[in-house]
Amino acid sequence: MSPLLRLRDVSTDIPLRHGVVHALDHVNLEVRQGETLGIVGESGSGKTMTALSIMGLLPSGGSVVGGEILFEDRDLLSLPPAEMRRIRGVEMGMVFQDPLTSLNPTMRIGAQVAEPLRIHQGVGKAEARERAIEILRRVGMPRPDKIADSYPHQLSGGMRQRVVIAMALVCSPRLLIADEPTTALDVTTQRQILELIDDLREEFRMAVILVTHDLGVIASRADRVAVMYAGRVVEATTTAELFRQPRHRYTEALMESLPGAADHGGGALYSIPGLPPDLSRPMTGCRFAPRCRFATEECRTTDVTLSAGEHQHACLHPVLQPRARAEAAAPVADRSGPQAGATPILSVRDLVKNYDGAGSLGRKAPQVSAVAGVGFDVLPGETFGLVGESGCGKSTVGRLIVGLEEPTAGQIVVDGADIATLDRRARRRMHRRVQLMFQDSYAAMNPRMRVDSILAEPLEIQQAGDxxxxxxxxxxxxxxxxxxRRVLDRYPHEFSGGQLQRIGLARSLALEPRLIVCDEPVSALDVSIQAQVLNLMRDLQRELGLSYVFISHDLSVVDYMSDRIGVMYLGKLVEVGPARDVVRAARHPYTQALIEAVPSAEPGVAPRTSVAIKGELPSAQNPPTGCRFRTRCPLAQEICETEPPLAGGAHQVACHFPLRTAD
Incomplete structure (x- = not known):
């Protein structure tokens, strides 16, 4: 079958005020009808620029300066703008990373989904609405006729992503480009979206280009893979072959950076040193050579091109041995961080946080039950992982611990003092012992302050030293x-994401705290930068005796970092236990569903579905009675309408029908 889309020696430039970024350099790709091509690499590798070059949606001033983009043998670069708009609206569709910024906040959902039909196919308003409702139904949207009359802010992240997919598919395109479609979603919603794209690919006989930095997504969803680095394709082959035996040293390094690649006995993740090159400067030799542990002088001076054959790579010293297959269930050494028998540095007891509901026209709405009776301890030197879907209340617990929110009820005891009973001055002194590491370090910093002022601010507030x-x-x-130290006079916008997270960690360490609450600290980072930050956090924990409350929706990261894990669902803890036991022998159906939803970086491993979560997360304004998970649980029975207690020894579970019993 001839390719539906072919890129031949495509080069793209983006002009800047002080030079030109050569975003793509002689990129060659192809994708056939019904096939999924995965494009993977770090931020700045050219993945998104490849997608935008195909769609003709480059940033202002950007242009394809060389090569051909052939769609069914038509060169898209030679078409007039009107014809390109028609192809972009009808024959090709694109799903962007952030659905909220892709949607018009002032238009109802139905009108936005119907808009391509009205513009490109001249369909009448009534017919376009009916077809929009039908495509919303086909992408799995509950109550599509009601959703059609809603606005984007009224929908959850997963529902908004379904809307964006519906918009891309409403004209039945031949090619769908999905640019990081699940990066901001938790694992259960991510799995639903990826399965939806797979199902729609088969139904519409589409070709799909899946752009992502998540190797697990690529392994389970793509037929073929192209690995990009610094604007070039450095390796391309079938998915099974790439994961069986990666050839390029960059691909090998990405795989070694995955959390599952290290043991839990203190072993560090491999982190790729340095940063990707500046694409506005001339380069010679292999572009990965400055960061490659196997590079030789020949690598630094020889411009390596892709080899011929089914497994293409551009490496002078390729990997020769097949990759060892990961053994997820292999026993691992216990970590030595927590001080067994010590007095907990943090004790949370019966913690409750309710918010007043947002009513309209002065009407009082039901309260939002964000946290409902949560309790756990954290020992000195221990990492307690808190995991769950978006909206489960885990970030609210973190904000309560550091005193950014006041609890409705319950106790938060740090070093013997209950935060809730402290006055403002005493609570401010408590911040010397408890700090917060934010998910988005850039948003947490004043963009008008230099790094020296950002790091000095907590010291000045606490009047620490001269x-x-x-x-x-x-x-x-x-x-x-x-x-x-030369970075002290720079502003936040001058740093990469990984550097910003290091600055955020430095700020949280400024007052020498004993406990740091880490709220999704690596969720927005590439796998290589993520490995650097996680290694740094573990090293500092050992060096300084820190305790962490590590909040994340990524179970593989939580498993790697944590000594114990607490699983939250709709404001309640449903399972608490040693990290190894929770991840490898889950007792609650919800925990098992989370584990099964994590993409495996092993191609050919079929996703497990022993516990399939049904439907959307219920509203915290009207949570189910009894077990709050019962409305989505395949094992639920009448007794689940009464609330099960969190019971057990070291490994506790709140379930009437646990998957496993205590040993």
Whole structure:
């Protein structure tokens, strides 16, 4: 079968005020009808620029300066703008990473989904609405006729992503490009979206280009893979062959950076040193050579092109041995971090947080039950992982622990003092012992302040030392997080995501706390940068005796970082136990469903569906009675209408029908 889409030596430039970024350099790709091509690589590798070049949606001033983009043998680069708009609206569709920014906040959902039909096919308003409702139904949207009259802000993240997919598919395109379609979603919603794309690909006989940095997504969903680095394709082959025996050293390094690639006995993840190159500067030789542990002088001076054959690679020193297959159930060594028998540094007891509901026209709405009776301890030197879907209340628990929110009821005891009973001055002093590491470090920093002021601010607020002592402390913090002291006069926008997260970690360490609450600290990072930050956090924990409450929806990261894990669902803890036991011998059906939803970086491993979650997360304004998971649980019976207690020894579960009993 001839390719539906072919890229031949495509080069793309993006002009800047002080130079030109050569975003793509002689890229060659192809995808056939009914096939899924995965494009993987770090941020800045050219993945998204490839998709935008195909769609003709490059940033202002950007242009394809060389090569051909052939869609059914028509060169898209030679078409007039009107014809390209028709192809982009009818024959090709694109799903963007952030659905909220892709939707018009002032238009109802039905009108937005119907818009391509009205513009490109001249369909009348009534017929377009009916077809929009039908495509919303086909993408699995509950009550599509009601959703059609809603606005984007009224929908959950997963529902908004379904709307964007419906918009891309409403004209029955031949090619769908999905650019990081699940990056911001939790694992259960991610699995639903990926399965939806698979089903629709078969139904519409579409070709799919799946752009992602998640190797697990690629392994389970793509037929073939292209690995990109610094604007070039460095390896291309079938998915099974790539994961069986990666050839390029960059691909090998990405796989070694995955959390599952290290043991839990203190073994560090492999982290790729340095950063991708500046694409506005001339380069010679292999572009990965400055970061490659196997590079030779020949690599630095020889421009390596893709080899011929089914498994193409551009590496002078390729991997020769097949990749060892990961054994997820293999026993691992216990971590030595927590001090067994010690007094907990943090004790949370019967914690409750309710918010007043948002009513309209002065009407009082039901309260939002964000946290409903949560309790756990954290020992000195221990990492307690808190995991669950978006909306489960885990971030609210974190904000309550650090005093950014006041609890409705319950206790939060840090070093023997209940935060809820402290006055404002005492609570401010408590911040010396408890700090928060934010998910988005850039948003948490004042963009008008330089790094030296950002790091000095908590020291000044707490009146810690004189100016000389603060300056010395700031230098020590930069040394601890692995940043040079010359960055002190730079602003937040001048840093990469990984560097910003290091600065955020340095700020949380400024007052020498004993406990740090880490709220999704690596969820927005590439796998290679994620490995650097996780290694750094574990090293600092051992060096400084820190305790962490590590909040995340990524079970593989939580498993790697944590000594114990608490699983939250709709404001309640449903399972708590040692990390190894929770991940490898889950007792609650919800925990098992989360585990099964995590994409495996092993092609050919069929996704498990022993516990399939049904429907959307219920509203926290009207949570189900009894077990809050019962409305989505395949094992639920009448007794589940009464609330099960969190019971057991070291491994506790709140379920009337646990999957496993205590040993």
């Amino acid at each position: 100016r000389a002592a603060r300056r010395s402390r700031i230098g020590t913090l930069l040394d601890q997080v692995g940043l040079p």
